[in-house]
Amino acid sequence: MTKAPRLPLRSLTLALALASAAQAAPDAPSPILTTPEARDELTYARPEIARVTHVDLDLTADFATHVMRGTATLDILARPGATEIILDDNKLAISSVTDAAGKPLKWSVGAYADYKGTPLTIAIGAARRIVITYASDPGASALGWLAPPLTAGKVKPYLFSQGESINNRSWIPTQDSPGIRQSWSAKITVPADLVAVMSAERLTPKGEAAAPGWHSYRFRMDHNVPPYLIALAVGDIAFRAIDARTGVYTEPSVLAKDASELSDTGRMVTTAEGLYGKYRWGRYDVLVLPPSFPFGGMENPTLTFATPTIITGDKSNVDVIAHELAHSWSGNLVTNATWSDSWLNEGFTTYFENRIDEALYGKERAATLADLLWDNLQRDLKGAPDADATRLHGKPEGTYGELDYTKGSTFLRTIEYTVGRARWDAYLGDYFDRHAFQPQTTAGFLADLRAHLIKGDAALEAKLQLDTWAYAPGLPSNAVHVHSETLAKIDALLARVNAGAPIASVDAAHWSTQEWLRFLNGLPRQQTAARLAELDRTLHLSSSTNAYIRSAWLVLAIANRYDPAVPAIADFLPSVGRGLLIYPVYRALKQQGDWGMAIARRDYAVARGGYHPTVVSALDKMLGWKG
Structure with a gap:
């Protein structure tokens, strides 16, 4: 089998200072990867020319019209001579674009492409901070507006967002690509009888009085994150602490039940830190959403969004929380640069999740979960429409079925069994440290493995079959199957x-x-x-x-x-x-x-x-x- 070329990993951090220190992002800008395989086909952005480094939102949630409206203020880093920036847009109703002083800037929206949306091109000139006034479309793909009967309490409405993979461009005008990490802040104004929470530090947990009948909540994320991790929920939401840094948000009518089911969350954080290093996001809370949430969980920083279907009374499905917590390292800390490499998020996280389960609940519980994943792996290998759909580094929409999760985690488990757990854990903890708050590609990960784990050992290289795992279809011959x-x-x-x-x-x-x-x-x-x-x-x-x-x-x-x-x-x-x-x-x-x-x-x-x-x-x- 012909091996895919080993592409050198290069990164480019644009070296311009922002217009003033007050405009600088809380963290220094993360690098932009510029190797060919790091080009994101699902964004219109050209970050090597001009990129967003910080987003500041000032939005009102209008439940009557199912619209988020207000402003997004973007800080920009641009190379010398750059005159425009291209953002991602999906049916936003834009009223105006100005510089920080209020001077109008020329802007245009390009042709619409299904799913991908449209390019929003802004002539920035010398401006390095721009203000976009806009409203989301009532049918925005990221936003779920729920009538009261669709909630647990049945009395008040609910709103939640789901940004992965490229849905946030339907309510936030920014460069919506996982490889363009950004810090962000927000003021969200909601009806006074509702509560807003977001995936960031909560600066005003009880809200501030705004116009009569409205309250505002403020949030801040100082770390650079991929834009799909900006998340919002608004509703009849209460909170119960589990320990000093973890807790549960959910509707009051189910708070006691949900908090009881998720009582091991604090222990999970401590266990994860013992495996692969410090948890870097401050708090770790879980928001249990109404039943219409489409996924098991979503790893939004500081605040995992979780489906109520994991609340089964026996804790047999809290592995979902272990999975979303593990994303705080694999995905949130080190992120796939494009969705062609989503296994770098999901495969790593599924492996890490299993290690948390083993440490907390024992080897047999972990073996049971791993064995079931093996079944899913075989199912998807057989059910894939073609061989290409089974490659880890594949199409922009990722691999077929759950192969990002199952084939990816089996790859990492196979490395563990080949080199030994102690050596593998030492490498993986170091890997997360060296690439913290940065995007990554499959080629970059393989280069890192060769430099820091294999270190020229030809026999080990042959045993691991790295290129076969990453680039070839099907399942390599050295795959490890854990039996329960x-x-x-x-x-x-x-x-x-x-x-x-x-x-x-x-x-x-x-x-x-x-x-x-x-x-x-x-x-x-x-x-x-x-x-x-x-x-x-x-x-x-x-x-x-x-x-x-x-x-x-x-x-x-x-x-x-x-x-x-x-x-x-x-x-x-x-x-x-x-x-x-x-x-x-x-x-x-x-x-x-x-x-x-x-x-x-x-x-x-x-x-x-x-x-x-x-x-x-x-x-x-x-x-x-x-x-």
């Missing part, structure tokens, strides 16, 4: 059940979510109606309060066109917005032709208004939705 004794017992049980043993012989009283999933997903896809009725009656699957279990059960029921499960489908789909759990159900319905599509369209019509815009976009395409 817990799942082996489930497999033995499955063999008996699949041979005809009664479901009443299954003792699932103390199963974790992972054991449930192994069992349900291990059942043959073809079942009789009588067997499905026995499963549901004995194990109470349709009424389970665990969304993971219900999703897996419904997929099995749908595969057999099991009509008694149809009411459970109608109950489930509007109650959960997490893509991981609802996409398989809709996909299974679609595969059943007219029978399934009739159910899918009926239930989607009810559920659609409560889903996040990114989920709506995906499901509209999947179902051919015309409204």
Whole structure:
């Protein structure tokens, strides 16, 4: 196999000072990577010419019109002779652009491209601070505006943002690329009976009186972060501390339950620091959102956004919090420069998450999670539309399915098993220190491995197969598969059940979510109606309060066109917005032709208004939705 070229890692930090010391970003600007593989195809920006270093927002959340409106003040670093800056824009209604003194600047919006949006070109002249007055579109892809019935409390509305990967350009005019790190600050004005939180230091936790009936909240992020990590939530939000630096934000009606489930969060931070160095972001809090949040979690600095589906009463899904916490090193601290290398975020973080789980909950718990990921790895390798979709360094939209997570983490685990844990941990801690607050590419990571871990050892280089892992499709021959004794017992049980043993012989009283999933997903896809009725009656699957279990059960029921499960489908789909759990159900319905599509369209019509815009976009395409 031909190896991809080893590209030299170079970086360029523009050396101009800003117009005044008062305009300087809190941290010195992070480097911009200029090697060919670091060119981000999903941004219009030309950061090597002129780049944003700091964003200051002054916005009002208008729940009546579903619009964020106000100003964004941008500090700019430009090379000599630069006369314009190009930003990313997605349907922003721009009123004016001026310099810091209020002098109008010429600006233009280019042609619209689906998903990517439009270039916003501003003639800056000598200006190094500009002020953009604008409003977001009511359908902004980053913003989820929820009516009261879609919240836990059912009384007040809710707003949350989801920036990854390039959605923040729909409410913030900036250079929306992970490789263009920026510091930021904000004043957010909201109705006085609501609370605003953001992914930054909270300067006014109780808010400040603004106009009658309004309060303002101020935030500051002194470190340079990729723009997708600027995050906002507004709603009926309360807080409970876990310890001196961790706590939980959520709606008051579920605060006690959520805080109890997440009580190990402080221990997770301490454990992570013991593995790979100091936590550098100050506080680490978790915001549990309403059900329409589309992901398991989002690693926004200082404030992980989490789905309520992880609150299952047994802590068997708090590995999601371990994952988002681990992003405080891999992703937030050292970030993929482009989305073609998103495995540098997700693969590293999935590996790190597993190490936190092992340290807190034991080797077998970690082995169970790793073994399940191996199953997902095999599933996606088989299901990928083509070989290219299985490469770690791949297309701008990343690899197929969860391969960024599963193949990426297996790569790192294979390095650990090859060189030994002590040596690997020492390298990885040093790696995070040396590249802190900087973007990274696959080529850069491999160069770093060769310089600081392999150090010319030809035999080790051959064993690791670095280029095969990074650039070739499929799974290299040295991949490490961790086996779980817990799942082996489930497999033995499955063999008996699949041979005809009664479901009443299954003792699932103390199963974790992972054991449930192994069992349900291990059942043959073809079942009789009588067997499905026995499963549901004995194990109470349709009424389970665990969304993971219900999703897996419904997929099995749908595969057999099991009509008694149809009411459970109608109950489930509007109650959960997490893509991981609802996409398989809709996909299974679609595969059943007219029978399934009739159910899918009926239930989607009810559920659609409560889903996040990114989920709506995906499901509209999947179902051919015309409204």
